[in-house]
Amino acid sequence: MRPILIRGGRVIDPSRGTDEVADLLVADGKVQASGRDLGRPDDALIVEAAGKVVAPGLIDLHVHLREPGQEDLETVATGSMAAAAGGFSAICAMPNTDPVTDNQAAVGFIVSQAQRAAKARVYPIGAVSLGQRGQQLAEFGELVGAGAVAVSDDGKPVASSHIMRTALEYARTFGIPVADHCEDPTLAAGGAMHEGLVSTRLGLKGIPAAAEEIMVARDILLAELTGGHVHLCHMSTRGSVELIRRAKEKGLRVTAEACPHHFTLTHEACEGYNTNAKMNPPLREPEDREAIRQAIRDGTIDVICTDHAPHHYDAKEREFDDAPNGIIGLETALGLAVTELVETGLLSLADLVSRMSTTPARIFNLPGGTLAPGAAADVVVIDPEHAWTVAPEEFFSKSRNTPFGGRRLRGRAETTIVRGQVVFAREVAANGPAGPADPARKEYSAGRTI
Amino acid sequence: MSATLGKDLVGLEPLSREQIQLILDTAEPFKEVSERAIKKVPALRGKTIVNLFFEASTRTRISFEFAEKRLSADTVNVAVAASSVSKGETLVDTARNLEAMRIDMVVIRHGASGAAQFLGQRIRSNVINAGDGKHEHPTQGLLDMLTLRDRFGRLEGLKVAICGDILHSRVARSNIWGLTKLGAQVGVCGPATLLPRNVHELGVTILPRIEDAIQWADALNVLRLQLERMESGFLPSLREYNRVFGVTKERLARAPKDLLILHPGPMNRGVEIDSDVADGPHSVILPQVTNGVAVRMAVLYLLAGGSPDWANPGGGGE
Numbered sequence: 001m002r003p004i005l006i007r008g009g010r011v012i013d014p015s016r017g018t019d020e021v022a023d024l025l026v027a028d029g030k031v032q033a034s035g036r037d038l039g040r041p042d043d044a045l046i047v048e049a050a051g052k053v054v055a056p057g058l059i060d061l062h063v064h065l066r067e068p069g070q071e072d073l074e075t076v077a078t079g080s081m082a083a084a085a086g087g088f089s090a091i092c093a094m095p096n097t098d099p100v101t102d103n104q105a106a107v108g109f110i111v112s113q114a115q116r117a118a119k120a121r122v123y124p125i126g127a128v129s130l131g132q133r134g135q136q137l138a139e140f141g142e143l144v145g146a147g148a149v150a151v152s153d154d155g156k157p158v159a160s161s162h163i164m165r166t167a168l169e170y171a172r173t174f175g176i177p178v179a180d181h182c183e184d185p186t187l188a189a190g191g192a193m194h195e196g197l198v199s200t201r202l203g204l205k206g207i208p209a210a211a212e213e214i215m216v217a218r219d220i221l222l223a224e225l226t227g228g229h230v231h232l233c234h235m236s237t238r239g240s241v242e243l244i245r246r247a248k249e250k251g252l253r254v255t256a257e258a259c260p261h262h263f264t265l266t267h268e269a270c271e272g273y274n275t276n277a278k279m280n281p282p283l284r285e286p287e288d289r290e291a292i293r294q295a296i297r298d299g300t301i302d303v304i305c306t307d308h309a310p311h312h313y314d315a316k317e318r319e320f321d322d323a324p325n326g327i328i329g330l331e332t333a334l335g336l337a338v339t340e341l342v343e344t345g346l347l348s349l350a351d352l353v354s355r356m357s358t359t360p361a362r363i364f365n366l367p368g369g370t371l372a373p374g375a376a377a378d379v380v381v382i383d384p385e386h387a388w389t390v391a392p393e394e395f396f397s398k399s400r401n402t403p404f405g406g407r408r409l410r411g412r413a414e415t416t417i418v419r420g421q422v423v424f425a426r427e428v429a430a431n432g433p434a435g436p437a438d439p440a441r442k443e444y445s446a447g448r449t450i
Numbered sequence: 451m452s453a454t455l456g457k458d459l460v461g462l463e464p465l466s467r468e469q470i471q472l473i474l475d476t477a478e479p480f481k482e483v484s485e486r487a488i489k490k491v492p493a494l495r496g497k498t499i500v501n502l503f504f505e506a507s508t509r510t511r512i513s514f515e516f517a518e519k520r521l522s523a524d525t526v527n528v529a530v531a532a533s534s535v536s537k538g539e540t541l542v543d544t545a546r547n548l549e550a551m552r553i554d555m556v557v558i559r560h561g562a563s564g565a566a567q568f569l570g571q572r573i574r575s576n577v578i579n580a581g582d583g584k585h586e587h588p589t590q591g592l593l594d595m596l597t598l599r600d601r602f603g604r605l606e607g608l609k610v611a612i613c614g615d616i617l618h619s620r621v622a623r624s625n626i627w628g629l630t631k632l633g634a635q636v637g638v639c640g641p642a643t644l645l646p647r648n649v650h651e652l653g654v655t656i657l658p659r660i661e662d663a664i665q666w667a668d669a670l671n672v673l674r675l676q677l678e679r680m681e682s683g684f685l686p687s688l689r690e691y692n693r694v695f696g697v698t699k700e701r702l703a704r705a706p707k708d709l710l711i712l713h714p715g716p717m718n719r720g721v722e723i724d725s726d727v728a729d730g731p732h733s734v735i736l737p738q739v740t741n742g743v744a745v746r747m748a749v750l751y752l753l754a755g756g757s758p759d760w761a762n763p764g765g766g767g768e
Contacts, residue, residue, distance in 0.1 A: 197648035201463070203563035203585030203620060206647060273564030317542055319562035321583070 001420055003027035003041045006381060009049025013056060014354035015370035024054050026377035029420040033373055045422070047415055049381050055353040056369050057089020057120075057378035057416060058334065059360040061179070061257060062154070062233060062305035064326070065091075065122070067113060068106075069098025074310040074398050076113035076122055079330070082308075082397035083120035084424035086330040087413030089378035090121035090361075090368055091308075095132070096155040102127035102138040107146035119423045120416070121378070123366060128153040128167045128178060134160055137170060144174045149364050152179035154233060159185050161218060168228025177229040177255065177364065182215035182240070183207075183281070192321050194267040194282040202270065204320060207282055209237040216240045220247040223254050231363065232256040234307050236281035238291035245300045255363045256295075257305040260329060260336035261403070263292045269403055275316040275323035276403040279309070296355060297346050303360045306333045310399030331395050332404050338384055338411025349384060377420035384411045455752045458570035458577040461586035462627040470628055474596050476748035476756075477741070483520055484743055493751050494523035499555040500548055501527045503580070507559050509715055509739065510580050510590070514557050517746035523555075541565060542572055549573045555753065558582070563620075576753040584618050589749060590714050591624025593742040595632065597734050598669055600741070601710055606633035611663035613697065614673030614722050615644040617684075621714045625671060626652050639663035640673075641695065643684040660695045664702060669710035672697050675722045688721050698724045708732050715739070 006024040011034050013019075018034075025032040027041070040046070060083065066074040074082075076093070083091045093110055095101030101110065107124045114122035126143030130136045132153045140151055151171060158164045158180060167178045188211040193199050195206020216232055220243060223230040235241065235256050247254040261279065266286050269277035277283055295301040309326025316323050337356065341347040347355070357380075361369025368378040390407045392400040416424040453468040462470060483491055499518050503511055511527065518525045541560075548556060555576040558566050563583030570577035581587040599605055610629055616622045616638045629636050630653050638649060639657040650656055657663040663670060679685050692698075702709060711723075711733045719725045728735060 195647050197651050200646040200648050200652070201623075203583050203623060205584075208647075273567060314540070318540055319560070319568060320564045321562045 001028070003032070003044040004047060004417060004420065004422065005038065005040055005044045006047045006049050006054050006379065009052045009054035009381060011054045011371065012350050012353050013371040014350055014358040015056070016372055019350050024371060024379065026379065026417065026420050030377050031371050031373055031375045031379075034371060047381060051383070051385070052414060053349060053382040053384055054371075055380050055382060056357045056361075056371050057380045057418065058087045058356045059366060059368055060088050060091045060306050060308070060330065060333070061231075061303060061360050061364055063091040063093055063308040063330065064096065064310065065093045065110070066310055067097065068109065072398070073312055076110060077117035077119070078396060078398045079308070079310075080114060080117050080119035080122050081424070082328075082330040082395060084416040084418065085396045085413065086332070087334045087380040087382060087416055088120050088330060089380065089416060089418045090123060090366060091330070092123045092125050092149060092364065094152060094154045095125055095127040100127050100132050101125070102130050102132070104139070104142040104146035107143050107148050111147045120418055123147070123149040123364070125150045125152050125154075125179065127151065128158055129163060132156045134158055134163055137163070137167060140170055140174050140176070144176060148176070149366060150177045150179050150231065152181070152233070154179060154181045157181045157183045157185060157215060161222065164219065165222050165226060168222055168226040168230060172226070172228050175365065177231040179231040179233050180215065180219050181233050182212050182219060184211045184214045187211035187214070191282070192278065193270045194284050196267055196285055198267045198270055202273065204270075207280075209239055209284065209288065212237050212281055213239040213243060216243045220244070220252060220254055223247070223252050224250070227253065229253040229255070234259050234262065234281055234305065235292065235295070235301060236262045236284050236288060238288045241291045241295040241300055244295070248300060255302045256300070257303045258292045258296055258301045259305055259307045260333050260340070261327060263289060263296060264336050264340050265289070265403065270320075273320040274403065275318070275320055276327060276401055278320060278323050278325055279307070279327055280325040293341065293346055296341065297351075302355070302363055304333065304337055304355045306330055310397060311401045313400055316401050327402050328395070328397050328399050329402070331397060332390055332402060332409070334382065334413055335388065335390070335409030335411050336404070339409045342384065343410055377417060379417040380413050381415040382411060383414050386410065386412050388412055455749070457753070458566070459588055459749055459753060460566045460570055460577065460579045460582075462588045462591050462624045462631070463586065465631070467631045470592070470595070470631055473592055473745065473748050473752060474599060476752055477592075477596055477744040480744040480747040480751070481741070483747070484740070489520050490522055491520065492522045493756055494518070494521035494754055497523045497554040497754060498552075499523045499525045499557065499750070500553050501525060501557045502544070502548070502559070503528065504530045504558070504560040504565070505581070507580070509742075510559065513739070513742040514580060514746050516743050517750055520743070521747055521750055523750070541568060545569050545573050549575065555750065578749060578753065581620050583620065584623075585620055586624045586627075587620040588624050589742065589746050590621050591628040592749070593738055593745045594625055594671060594712055594714070595628050596741045596745055597712060597738045598710070600737070601734060602668065605629065608634040609637065609666060609668045610634055610671060611637040611639050611657055611667035611669070612671045612673065613639045613660060613663055613695065615675055615679065616640050616649060616673070617644045617646045618676065619673050621673060626654055630654070637663060637666055639695075641685065641691075644679070660697065660701060661704075664705045664709065667709060668707070669712060670697060671712040671714070672723045674714065674716060675718055677718070692721050696722060696724060697727050699726045699730070702727060710734055712738055
């Protein structure tokens with residue numbers, strides 16, 4: 001494995017509070033050093049990063065990879081490649097596969113598929129309950145032993161407060177968070193979009209903001225009761241933000257995530273029955289979007305996640321009521337975050353790296369999120385200025401379901417390094433492709449310009 | 451007159467005041483066709499029209515079929531039970547197959563909001579929405595407006611209260627858009643469980659009690675109450691609904707003026723409306739049905755490219 005010297009970039013590492021122009025040397029799968037005028041090992045691959053940002057690889061805590069069960073939509077290999085192209089060095093795979101990731105063999109399968117793919121790291125999230133049925137706890141100990149980093153029944157909210165309580169208590173034994181998709185199933189039943197003026201006009205059944213907030217409030221109360229760590233998935237409403245803010249003031253173990261679509265779009269995106277704007281939780285009102293933005297800024301929302309949810313175009317090409325929820329996000333998240341949060345002056349680039357790398361690593365206790373010497377060599381080179389147009393047909397993901405096609409964005413990943421190897425690069429390195437024996441070479445030639 | 455309707459009629463929301471006016475004015479001469487001994491004009495001779503009904507419907511389907519036949523079009527009725535949809539075919543495949551048969555127009559009734567627009571965006575044929583989910587039922591809205599205009603001679607300034615289950619009603623939405631665009635005032639009256647969120651932002655007055663509606667309105671458009679609403683927790687019972695929101699003779703007797711009574715049908719007598727009101731002197735429920743044929747003839751004719759001047763059947767002919 002050749003060492004890699006990333007030269008002359010703006011190295012931003014929130015874990016150490018550093019933000020300086022420097023070189024970064026990685027070798028043997030670890031960060032070796034950062035600083036000026038680092039010696040250049042003879043065989044090092046050179047990545048020129050002048051004018052670019054060098055940061056710890058991005059980490060997405062909320063991804064649906066569809067394998068096993070729906071490999072026509074996404075696989076561990078295609079999803080982890082899409083992640084790498086989006087600047088992510090690690091992603092967490094939600095357990096709502098078929099079969100459900102509710103046992104150690106299922107977790108082990110995803111781990112081994114990720115090793116074979118050798119792109120972004122993939123950390124499985126185990127199910128809270130067997131079959132995600134919300135009745136009997138899955139074997140958290142064995143899930144963790146096989147490589148799971150958290151548990152969640154995402155997609156099927158834990159309706160029973162008793163099961164949520166026991167999950168939070170039992171998860172403490174293993175030091176893992178319980179990630180919850182907050183939705184009162186009776187209030188949300190049959191809903192296709194946010195309940196408001198647009199749903200009234202379109203004649204679609206709405207999901208009120210209260211459906212999310214009721215469960216956020218419940219989960220916070222249960223976190224207080226149990227001392228467990230609850231991680232609130234894809235927060236979408238102003239009311240949720242207020243609840244989380246109060247919980248954090250009380251010092252409870254509550255963390256929360258928000259998705260780029262919720263800080264970018266509103267329910268008006270559903271106009272014309274656009275099924276690529278159908279997701280759960282739904283796109284909300286402008287005040288909700290603003291509250292989510294402010295919460296990301298002040299840290300009430302800890303991390304930005306994609307909720308990457310691949311669907312076949314056929315499935316979205318139908319009546320709004322019958323179309324599935326969700327959009328893909330791995331290859332647009334960074335551009336949307338830079339465009340919507342950094343360009344608008346809401347977040348510094350350092351804060352963005354924190355929300356998308358350092359903090360996710362910390363709250364799920366994952367490697368990465370830091371460029372400290374000795375840390376895992378998971379690095380992303382970002383061009384924060386580069387303007388580009390979203391072209392879904394060029395995605396590495398198998399699916400194309402995004403409402404952002406044709407949108408102009410600023411900021412994208414140029415090079416993604418995982419375990420000290422280049423897994424994605426848009427352009428060939430300054431000193432040419434790596435040698436024939438170097439597995440990074442293939443990915444250099446696979447890099448393309450959007 | 452320069453207004454045209456465009457390719458499809460998916461709702462009254464996207465239409466301008468002039469376009470709605472055009473349809474109502476074009477319907478006037480078509481009323482007369484249905485009064486003739488030979489109820490036929492050759493306006494759509496050679497055109498093929500599919501009536502694609504994914505939901506059960508008697509009066510709307512028959513009304514469209516009469517309108518088509520009186521315009522001399524060739525029609526095919528596709529009902530859901532007999533269609534490929536029950537074999538799992540998607541709406542988009544159904545649309546493409548119809549397209550491949552070179553039909554000119556599709557009249558669609560579907561349980562999903564947005565289905566008509568979905569179809570219209572995917573085929574070249576004209577698409578007419580005969581009711582899509584809880585979204586719109588534009589020809590019903592138009593026939594209600596034509597009936598009101600017949601009786602009052604105007605729509606401007608008229609106060610129309612729509613009563614009942616506004617939340618689930620496509621008829622209510624089409625009436626709200628059409629009437630407000632033509633300058634009428636619209637009130638909505640019903641239990642709070644059956645009023646949609648933010649409905650006041652559509653420019654309507656909320657009338658919490660049926661007594662308020664009766665005091666306020668010139669005409670009541672009484673919606674059909676779906677009998678399954680109790681099971682989903684929106685209402686306690688039909689009995690109580692009639693006692694609190696029913697349009698009864700006793701309540702109407704306290705109105706400051708005689709109110710015109712409309713109902714899109716089919717009626718639940720003794721639930722949302724009492725028989726002596728439905729059958730009473732101020733009910734225009736049957737004239738609504740008659741106007742339905744004329745309005746649908748006008749819509750079919752205009753979408754097929756007919757000019758309003760040419761619509762006068764007296765001088766008609768191809």
